[in-house]
Amino acid sequence: MSLSQKAESIASEFVFSDDDVRKCSKQFIFELDKGLKSVVPTVCQIPTYVTKVARGTEKGVSLAVDLGGTNLRVCSVELNGDTTLTAKHAKKVIPPGIMTAATGAELFHLIAHEIDQFLQLHHRDALEKLRQSKDVLPLGFTFSYPAYQTSINSGILLRWTKGFVIPDVVNKDVCQLLQVAIDEFNLPVEVTALVNDALGALMFRTYTLPLSQTRTSVGAIFGTGTNGVYLEKLSNITKSLGNHDDSTGEMFISCEWGSFDNGLLVQPNTTYDVKVDQISMNPGNQMFEKRVSGMFQGELLRVVLNELYADPDAGLFRGVQWNDPAQGEGPAPFFTPWAIDTSLLSMAAADNAQELPALSKALVETLRISADHVSADDVRAVKTIADAIGKRAARLAGMAIASVLIKGGRMTVDRNLLPVTGIVENPSDVEGVDIAVDGSVVELYPGFERYMREAWSVIDDIGPAGERMIKMGIAKDGSSIGAAIIALIAQMDVRHIQ
Ligand code: ADP
Numbered sequence: 027m028s029l030s031q032k033a034e035s036i037a038s039e040f041v042f043s044d045d046d047v048r049k050c051s052k053q054f055i056f057e058l059d060k061g062l063k064s065v066v067p068t069v070c071q072i073p074t075y076v077t078k079v080a081r082g083t084e085k086g087v088s089l090a091v092d093l094g095g096t097n098l099r100v101c102s103v104e105l106n107g108d109t110t111l112t113a114k115h116a117k118k119v120i121p122p123g124i125m126t127a128a129t130g131a132e133l134f135h136l137i138a139h140e141i142d143q144f145l146q147l148h149h150r151d152a153l154e155k156l157r158q159s160k161d162v163l164p165l166g167f168t169f170s171y172p173a174y175q176t177s178i179n180s181g182i183l184l185r186w187t188k189g190f191v192i193p194d195v196v197n198k199d200v201c202q203l204l205q206v207a208i209d210e211f212n213l214p215v216e217v218t219a220l221v222n223d224a225l226g227a228l229m230f231r232t233y234t235l236p237l238s239q240t241r242t243s244v245g246a247i248f249g250t251g252t253n254g255v256y257l258e259k260l261s262n263i264t265k266s267l268g269n270h271d272d273s274t275g276e277m278f279i280s281c282e283w284g285s286f287d288n289g290l291l292v293q294p295n296t297t298y299d300v301k302v303d304q305i306s307m308n309p310g311n312q313m314f315e316k317r318v319s320g321m322f323q324g325e326l327l328r329v330v331l332n333e334l335y336a337d338p339d340a341g342l343f344r345g346v347q348w349n350d351p352a353q354g355e356g357p358a359p360f361f362t363p364w365a366i367d368t369s370l371l372s373m374a375a376a377d378n379a380q381e382l383p384a385l386s387k388a389l390v391e392t393l394r395i396s397a398d399h400v401s402a403d404d405v406r407a408v409k410t411i412a413d414a415i416g417k418r419a420a421r422l423a424g425m426a427i428a429s430v431l432i433k434g435g436r437m438t439v440d441r442n443l444l445p446v447t448g449i450v451e452n453p454s455d456v457e458g459v460d461i462a463v464d465g466s467v468v469e470l471y472p473g474f475e476r477y478m479r480e481a482w483s484v485i486d487d488i489g490p491a492g493e494r495m496i497k498m499g500i501a502k503d504g505s506s507i508g509a510a511i512i513a514l515i516a517q518m519d520v521r522h523i524q
């Protein structure tokens with residue numbers, strides 16, 4: 027078999043067919059339902075204690091700190107009460123040592139330090155005023171790891187995911203740990219909400235849409251990790267809930283869908299998936315995330331290419347010198363776990379020119395090899411495999427979103443409202459369905475939305491007509507801004523009650 031035939035054959039292992047989409051979605055809905063009844067299923071359906079979307083009329087200033095899997099972001103938001111806002115941001119890459127710090131105190135000290143620096147830089151005057159008036163700024167903590175909430179401002183960490191492993195934080199209330207660290211800096215800041223990033227994205231989008239047009243009921247993240255939230259009827263949540271507002275009869279639920287089908291009953295599973303799982307921090311867990319999110323797609327590509335390279339008949343990168351001194355210091359990225367970023371897959375998907383010049387250049391730079399050893403066939407093989415991994419991820423992502431839309435009862439709208447042609451010029455004119463998404467993968471991978479839409483249209487309860495009714499908006503940086511919005515609303519609610 028030639029290199030291109032071998033690459034095609036591997037790519038075919040990543041095909042996630044229409045039948046697979048339908049089968050997976052059925053199981054997904056089953057697990058969502060199970061999670062509403064019991065606290066220990068794989069999709070653990072965490073109640074968020076947020077029971078309504080933002081109206082767009084909220085006014086005030088608040089903060090958020092967002093601990094993602096790659097970045098730590100701090101932001102302040104001033105809501106103008108008319109769907110507009112002003113936000114200030116700071117972002118830093120989480121130092122790798124922090125993800126595996128000996129104690130949680132180190133992590134929370136770093137976060138509080140970043141908040142302190144941010145306030146000194148952007149809000150020095152406001153800090154003084156708050157101290158004099160003995161008032162506090164509300165802060166939303168965007169914490170994108172499974173934490174079981176019993177109220178809006180507390181959450182017990184169930185387990186770390188993505189690259190984090192700091193054992194002494196597990197089973198502790200992460201809001202309290204953050205508050206203690208903030209208090210050590212003597213800051214007039216109160217953690218009023220624990221928010222996962224998907225809910226943050228959704229709240230941001232709902233604030234910016236006029237209430238009359240807001241039909242957003244699903245938020246989803248495709249970044250380092252993946253997760254989704256959706257609006258569920260309180261009457262369907264039969265496991266125990268702490269004190270909550272029941273005036274709307276609904277509550278946002280965080281699915282924690284990264285751990286969907288950990289038992290691999292219905293998910294695609296190649297030998298490459300098995301290898302990536304084995305070298306991950308949490309083998310056997312987050313099996314859906316390991317097929318979909320940014321942390322794992324680049325690694326999947328690396329593992330496949332390593333196997334191809336080890337096959338002398340394939341002839342990938344023939345004659346390459348991995349330790350070419352001209353290519354810089356350190357171990358060869360090709361043999362280093364996690365050294366290939368998912369952005370390389372985006373590069374592959376974006377390059378549709380005959381000779382793949384952009385991908386070719388990106389490969390040489392990423393792998394630190396000489397361009398002389400990268401043939402046209404090599405680059406074509408990389409593209410074939412990268413595209414297959416990216417397409418499977420996006421179709422799985424689409425399957426997850428479709429499933430929560432169906433579970434939340436959003437796809438039972440009257441199809442007769444659609445124009446006869448079935449083409450909706452302006453989705454907000456009809457009873458549409460709206461979702462908010464955030465994260466580098468969905469934002470930057472070319473075709474991610476198109477592949478998700480393909481998956482939606484083959485699911486019976488959605489179909490092509492339903493697919494056209496779904497509007498998706500990227501809530502850029504929404505996971506932080508939305509958390510600040512939730513924190514402000516939570517503070518207003520508490521003050522209203524007092
Ligand atoms: P976080 O998860 O910390 O909130 P992001 O949403 O920015 O951060 O997601 C970071 C993840 O996105 C990383 O796993 C990275 O590999 C991936 N990523 C970054 N750039 C791109 C890109 N251009 N295309 C696809 N994935 C990307």
Ligand code: MG
Binds near residue numbers: 094095223247465
């Ligand atoms: Mg994020």
